[in-house]
Amino acid sequence: MKKINVKKGAVLQRKGDISSKVYLVESGLLRSYTIDDKGKEHIYMFGPENWLVADSCEPNTPCQLFIDALEDTIINVATKEELLKEGPDLTALLRRLDTMQNRIIMLMSSNAKKRYEHFTKTYPNIIQRVPLKMVASYLGITPEALSRIRNELSKKK
Amino acid sequence: MKKINVKKGAVLQRKGDISSKVYLVESGLLRSYTIDDKGKEHIYMFGPENWLVADSCEPNTPCQLFIDALEDTIINVATKEELLKEGPDLTALLRRLDTMQNRIIMLMSSNAKKRYEHFTKTYPNIIQRVPLKMVASYLGITPEALSRIRNELSKKK
DNA sequence: CCTATGCATTGATGTTCATCAAGAAATAAT
DNA sequence: ATTATTTCTTGATGAACATCAATGCATAGG
CATH class of the missing domain: 2.60.120.10 (Jelly Rolls)
Incomplete structure (x- = not known):
């Protein structure tokens, strides 16, 4: 180490x-x-x-x-x-498995908007530290699509 | 146990x-x-x-x-x-992490046809044991879409 | 044997998101 | 400060896949 x-x-x-x-x-x-x-x-x-x-x-x-x-x-x-x-730290391993399981379920069952909303809740601090196009890449969509989703969400408020 | x-x-x-x-x-x-x-x-x-x-x-x-x-x-x-x-069996845990990692990468970077082809190679025996609609569900697509993919693939041969 | 249920396929249509292109805004580099 | 580079946004178009509806096939139960 x-x-x-x-x-x-x-x-x-x-x-x-x-x-x-x-x-x-x-x-x-x-x-x-x-x-x-x-x-x-x-x-x-x-x-x-x-x-x-x-x-x-x-x-x-x-x-x-x-x-x-x-x-x-x-x-x-x-x-x-x-x-x-x-x-190794078994608790940490289990937590990681849980994270990955959530990610898979999210990718399979939610559309882009829901995935984005989940991401902002789960990793609020990351959003402010990386360019949006990386968030898009993490979510499995294009930067253009993410831009439109954010646009739409901000109008609703 | x-x-x-x-x-x-x-x-x-x-x-x-x-x-x-x-x-x-x-x-x-x-x-x-x-x-x-x-x-x-x-x-x-x-x-x-x-x-x-x-x-x-x-x-x-x-x-x-x-x-x-x-x-x-x-x-x-x-x-x-x-x-x-x-x-627990650490080797088995690592293998599971690897499987999940592959699944996530697959879901993010491949279209339905590629995911299906990968699935048939990786789990050839499962295909014969479950209805197609379950394979579709695993791949994250509808049974109709899978039917069309199979149709297209069989024509090519 | 006959019927009910689930499964697979096909066609028509709709949504979601990707792609391409262009321009504005922000950030970094000189 | 000025230029260069990356990032974000917006519009137009297209592809991939979902949804809805109908039909034929198989399988299981009575």
């Missing part, structure tokens, strides 16, 4: 890397994302303070996600082997 | 239940799913032989998923507390 400092824009991991590590964010903001075959980015997760950011690929297999820093960030880095040995 | 037998159609867990358990499938087939506010079902996961089926909610919180049996099924049941005490 080594503590490191990274600058905004630093890339910690690229898709295809074999030695994918686990990053515990102390301060700042990371993100993980994929790039599809049309070159389009899809944000998989934001990693603010106290979040664990990692690719879930098995040890010694190529990973799927890019990970980079959206702000100057302080992180603790560990290998998966290390974590498995010392016995 | 108690072994039990359930008949096709048996319901093991309902959305909102507090004491959600963990089910290890020995033979047969389970599924977990939600019902959205319009009454529409969304299959979250199929659970064939050797799969672990569970709601990822934290202990003593209301769960989100229904779980029932699509075939006569033999399962080992445990509470989450039990599993946490005896130290």
Whole structure:
């Protein structure tokens, strides 16, 4: 478990890397994302303070996600082997599974507007720290679509 | 860890239940799913032989998923507390995280046709065991849309 | 055997969101 | 401060998929 400092824009991991590590964010903001075959980015997760950011690929297999820093960030880095040995935090693992389960259900059963409303409630602080197009990417829609949704929501008030 | 037998159609867990358990499938087939506010079902996961089926909610919180049996099924049941005490199978947990990560990426970056093709490759045996409308529900599309996709794919050959 | 129920398919139409293009506004760079 | 770059917005058009309705097929129960 080594503590490191990274600058905004630093890339910690690229898709295809074999030695994918686990990053515990102390301060700042990371993100993980994929790039599809049309070159389009899809944000998989934001990693603010106290979040664990990692690719879930098995040890010694190529990973799927890019990970980079959206702000100057302080992180603790560990290998998966290390974590498995010392016995990981099971409560944190369960919480992560729950987060992913919610995300899947959300993607399958809600339209863009509902997903956005849920996101603003669940991650109110993230919205102010990243450009809207990244929120759109996280929600699985285009920036244009998100712009229209916000427009519509603000009129209603 | 108690072994039990359930008949096709048996319901093991309902959305909102507090004491959600963990089910290890020995033979047969389970599924977990939600019902959205319009009454529409969304299959979250199929659970064939050797799969672990569970709601990822934290202990003593209301769960989100229904779980029932699509075939006569033999399962080992445990509470989450039990599993946490005896130290869960970390490799299996990591594999599950990987599966969910793939699912999310798939839902965000692929259209219905690609998701279907991926599904047929990844779970070839499930397709033959469940009605198509359930595959559609898992993929996040309507049975009509899946019917048209299959139609189109068969013409190409 | 006959009927009731669920399943798969097909066609017609509608909604949601993506794509393309252009311009305004904000942010960063020199 | 000025320019360059990114971000956000708005409009027009199109594609993907949903919805609604009707029909044929299979399967299960009586």
